[in-house]
Amino acid sequence: MRKGIRNWGPPVLLLTPSLILVAIFVYGLIIANIQTSMTDRHSLASEGAFVGFENYITLLTESRFLHSLLNLAVFTVVFIVGTMVFGFIWAWLLDKGVKAEGIFRSVYLFPMAVSFVASGVVWRWLLNSAEGDRASGLNRMLQTFGLDFLQNSWWNEPIWGMAAIAMPAIWQLSGYIMALFLAGFRGIPDELREAARMDGASEWKLYRHVIFPQLSPIALSALIIVSHMSLKVFDLIMAVTKAIYQTEVPATYMWIALTENDYAKASAIATVLLILASLFIIPYLIHTMREEKRSS
Amino acid sequence: MRKRMSILAGALAVGLALTGCSSGGGGESDPENPDQVEVFTWWASGSEKAGLDSLVKEFNSQYPDIEFINAAVAGGAGSNAKAALASRLESDNPPDTFQAHAGAELSDYIAAEQIQDLSGLYEELGLTDVFPADLIDRLTVDGKIYSVPSNIHRANVTWVNTQVLKDAGLDPTKAPEDIDAWISDLQKVKDSGVDAPLAIGTEWTQMQLLENVLIADLGADGYAGLWDGSAAWDSDGVKTAVDHYAQLMEFVNQDYAGLDWDAASQIVIDGNAAYNVMGDWAEAAFTQAGQTWGTEYTTWPTPGTDGIFDFLADSFTLPVGAPHEQAAKDWLTTISSAEGQKAFNTVKGSIPARTDADPADYGEYQQSAMTSFADDTIVSSLAHGAAAPIAWSSDISSAVGKFGSDRDQEALITALVAAAESALS
Numbered sequence: 200m201r202k203g204i205r206n207w208g209p210p211v212l213l214l215t216p217s218l219i220l221v222a223i224f225v226y227g228l229i230i231a232n233i234q235t236s237m238t239d240r241h242s243l244a245s246e247g248a249f250v251g252f253e254n255y256i257t258l259l260t261e262s263r264f265l266h267s268l269l270n271l272a273v274f275t276v277v278f279i280v281g282t283m284v285f286g287f288i289w290a291w292l293l294d295k296g297v298k299a300e301g302i303f304r305s306v307y308l309f310p311m312a313v314s315f316v317a318s319g320v321v322w323r324w325l326l327n328s329a330e331g332d333r334a335s336g337l338n339r340m341l342q343t344f345g346l347d348f349l350q351n352s353w354w355n356e357p358i359w360g361m362a363a364i365a366m367p368a369i370w371q372l373s374g375y376i377m378a379l380f381l382a383g384f385r386g387i388p389d390e391l392r393e394a395a396r397m398d399g400a401s402e403w404k405l406y407r408h409v410i411f412p413q414l415s416p417i418a419l420s421a422l423i424i425v426s427h428m429s430l431k432v433f434d435l436i437m438a439v440t441k442a443i444y445q446t447e448v449p450a451t452y453m454w455i456a457l458t459e460n461d462y463a464k465a466s467a468i469a470t471v472l473l474i475l476a477s478l479f480i481i482p483y484l485i486h487t488m489r490e491e492k493r494s495s
Numbered sequence: 496m497r498k499r500m501s502i503l504a505g506a507l508a509v510g511l512a513l514t515g516c517s518s519g520g521g522g523e524s525d526p527e528n529p530d531q532v533e534v535f536t537w538w539a540s541g542s543e544k545a546g547l548d549s550l551v552k553e554f555n556s557q558y559p560d561i562e563f564i565n566a567a568v569a570g571g572a573g574s575n576a577k578a579a580l581a582s583r584l585e586s587d588n589p590p591d592t593f594q595a596h597a598g599a600e601l602s603d604y605i606a607a608e609q610i611q612d613l614s615g616l617y618e619e620l621g622l623t624d625v626f627p628a629d630l631i632d633r634l635t636v637d638g639k640i641y642s643v644p645s646n647i648h649r650a651n652v653t654w655v656n657t658q659v660l661k662d663a664g665l666d667p668t669k670a671p672e673d674i675d676a677w678i679s680d681l682q683k684v685k686d687s688g689v690d691a692p693l694a695i696g697t698e699w700t701q702m703q704l705l706e707n708v709l710i711a712d713l714g715a716d717g718y719a720g721l722w723d724g725s726a727a728w729d730s731d732g733v734k735t736a737v738d739h740y741a742q743l744m745e746f747v748n749q750d751y752a753g754l755d756w757d758a759a760s761q762i763v764i765d766g767n768a769a770y771n772v773m774g775d776w777a778e779a780a781f782t783q784a785g786q787t788w789g790t791e792y793t794t795w796p797t798p799g800t801d802g803i804f805d806f807l808a809d810s811f812t813l814p815v816g817a818p819h820e821q822a823a824k825d826w827l828t829t830i831s832s833a834e835g836q837k838a839f840n841t842v843k844g845s846i847p848a849r850t851d852a853d854p855a856d857y858g859e860y861q862q863s864a865m866t867s868f869a870d871d872t873i874v875s876s877l878a879h880g881a882a883a884p885i886a887w888s889s890d891i892s893s894a895v896g897k898f899g900s901d902r903d904q905e906a907l908i909t910a911l912v913a914a915a916e917s918a919l920s
Contacts, residue, residue: 242886243607263893329750331690333767355752357900443698444896445752458578459886460603
C-alpha cells in the first residue's frame with residue numbers, strides 16, 4: 200500500500216496544480232461562457248435571465264454573422280490551400296537537394312518569428328487598395344512592372360477580399376508547414392526509395408505509393424494546425440484592416456459585441472467558434488489516440 | 496551563417512518586445528491616500544495629449560496637494576480604452592473619473608448605475624448658468640446630469656482645398672446651397688481631372704458623412720426625430736438622403752476602407768481631393784501642414800447644414816465607488832472652470848463649453864465656431880456617441896460599412912430601420 204502511494208503519489212501531486220488550474224480557467228470558463236450565452240445580458244444593466252438558445256437562433260439568422268462566417272470560410276480555404284501547397288513545394292524542392300539549403304530553410308521559416316500584428320502593419324501598407332496616382336505597396340509595384348491590369352482593391356473587394364487577407368497568413372505559415380513536410384521527407388529511409396527504384400517504379404509511382412503514404416500523418420497534423428489557427432484569426436485582421444464590415448470574421452465580431460457590452464451575443468459567438476474549432480480538433484484527437492493504441 | 500542568423504533573430508525579437516511594451520505613466524492609485532485622482536482617458540498622443548498635459552498643469556495649480564495619476568489607454572477614438580474601461584467597471588475597480596462622449600453614449604453606464612448623478616455639483620459650481628441651455632438639455636437624462644463636458648467639437652465641417660476648386664473653375668469661398676448643388680460641383684471637379692474629389696476614410700468617417708447628409712436633407716428637427724423615434728427611418732426624407740449619400744460615394748477615393756480620418760484629410764491637404772467632411776479637430780492637421788485658413792484651405796458647414804451645429808463633446812464622469820471621490824470632484828471642478836476649459840481647448844483646438852469664455856484667447860477658426868455654437872441650432876452627432884447609444888451606432892456603422900462594399904441602397908435602409916427598431920424597442 201505504502202509502496203503504491205510512493206509510485207503514484209508524486210506524479211499526482213505534480214499534476215494536481217495544473218489540473219486544478221485547467222479545470223477552472225479552461226473548462227470552468229467555457230461553462231461560464233455557455234451560461235452567459237444563454238441569457239439576455241445585452242447591456243451593462245441587464246441582469247441576464249435565461250433565454251435558452253435564443254441568442255444562437257438570432258445569430259444564425261443574422262445576415263451580419265452569416266457574412267462573417269462566409270468571410271471566415273473564404274479565408275480558411277485560401278489560407279489552408281495556400282500554406283499546404285507552398286509548404287509542400289518548398290519542402291519537396293529542398294528534399295530534391297538545393298545548394299545552401301540552410302539559407303532557404305531560414306528564409307522560409309523566418310516569417311514565423313514575426314507576430315501577426317507586426318507583419319500585419321506591413322501588409323496593411325502592401326495591400327493598400329488605392330490605384331493610379333496614389334497607389335502604394337503591391338499596386339505601386341505592379342504599376343512599376345507594367346502590370347497595371349493586376350492592380351486591384353485587395354481586401355476591399357466584397358467577396359474575394361478575404362482571399363487577399365489570407366496572403367499575409369500564407370506568407371507567414373508556409374515555412375512552418377515546409378519544416379513539417381521536410382521532417383517527413385527526411386524521416387523516410389533511403390532504403391525504401393532504393394527498393395522501389397530497384398523494383399522499377401517510376402518517379403511518379405515512387406511518390407504515389409511510397410512517399411505520400413508516409414507523409415499523410417504529417418499532412419494531417421499540418422492541416423489541423425493551420426485550420427484551427429485560421430478559425431481563430433483575429434490579430435491579423437485587426438492589424439491589416441481594423442474591425443470593419445468588409446473583413447469581419449466571427450472573432451472580430453465577438454470583440455465588437457463585447458465593446459458594445461452585449462455579453463450574451465459575444466459569448467454566443469465565442470461558443471460557435473469553439474464548436475467550429477472542435478469540429479476540426481476532435482476527429483484529430485480520436486485519430487491520434489487510435490494511432491497510439493495501434494503502435495503500443 | 497547559422498550564428499549570424501540567430502543573432503539577427505534575437506535582435507528582431509528584442510525589437511518586437513520593446514515595441515510591445517507600453518509606457519505606464521505616473522504612480523499607482525492607492526485607495527487609502529485621499530490626495531490622489533486617477534483619470535482615465537484615451538488622450539495619449541498628439542494634440543489630445545498636449546491638451547491633457549495643459550489641463551493637468553492647470554489642475555496642479557488649482558489643487559497643488561492632489562497627485563494626478565494618468566490612466567490613459569492609447570488607441571483610435573477610444574476603442575481600446577472603452578474595452579479596458581468595461582473590464583475595470585465589471586470588476587468593481589473603477590478609475591476616479593473617466594472620459595466619455597457626452598450624450599447618448601453614456602446611457603449604458605447610467606442604466607447600469609455605474610456613474611453618479613452630478614446635478615449637485617452643477618448647482619454648487621453654478622454650471623447650469625454658464626453652459627448653454629441646449630447643451631444642458633443634451634446632458635440631462637431624466638432630470639439628472641451625469642457628466643461634465645471639457646470641450647465642444649463640431650462634426651459638420653467640410654474642408655476644402657481652394658486650389659483644386661479654382662482649377663475646376665469654382666469659387667471656394669462660396670459653399671454650394673445644398674447637396675444637389677454640391678454633387679454638381681463634385682462632377683465639375685472630377686471633369687477637371689481629379690479622380691476622387693471627395694476624400695473619405697474608414698467606417699466611422701463614412702457614418703459621419705451620412706449623418707451630415709441626413710442633417711442636410713431632413714433639417715435639424717427631422718434629424719433629431721430619428722433618435723427619439725418620432726421620425727421614421729424609411730421615410731422619403733431618409734431615402735433621399737441615402738440616395739444623395741450613394742451619389743457622393745461615387746466621388747470618393749478607392750482605398751477609403753483602410754484610412755483613418757487623418758489619412759483622408761491628408762489627401763485634401765496634398766491636393767489629390769477637393770473636399771473632406773470631418774470634425775473641427777482636422778484643423779490641427781491643416782495648420783501642422785503649414786497651411787493657412789482662407790489661402791490653401793477653407794471650411795464651410797457641410798452644404799445644406801448652414802445654421803446647424805452638429806455637436807459632440809468629451810466629458811468626464813464620476814463612477815460609482817470611485818476610490819477618491821472628493822479628488823475626482825476637484826478634477827471635475829477644474830475641467831468646468833473657465834481657466835481649465837481655456838487651458839485644454841486652446842491647445843487641443845476645440846472650443847470651450849462655457850459661454851463666458853473670451854474669444855480673444857482662441858484662434859480664427861475657433862472664434863467662428865464659438866459664434867456658431869452660440870447662435871446655431873444644435874444637433875447631436877451620431878458618429879461620436881452624442882445621438883445614439885453604443886449598440887445602435889455600432890449597428891449603423893456596420894450597415895454603412897456594408898454599403899461601402901456593396902452599394903445596395905435598399906439594404907442600407909432596411910439595416911437602418913432594423914437598427915432603430917432593436918434600439919428603440
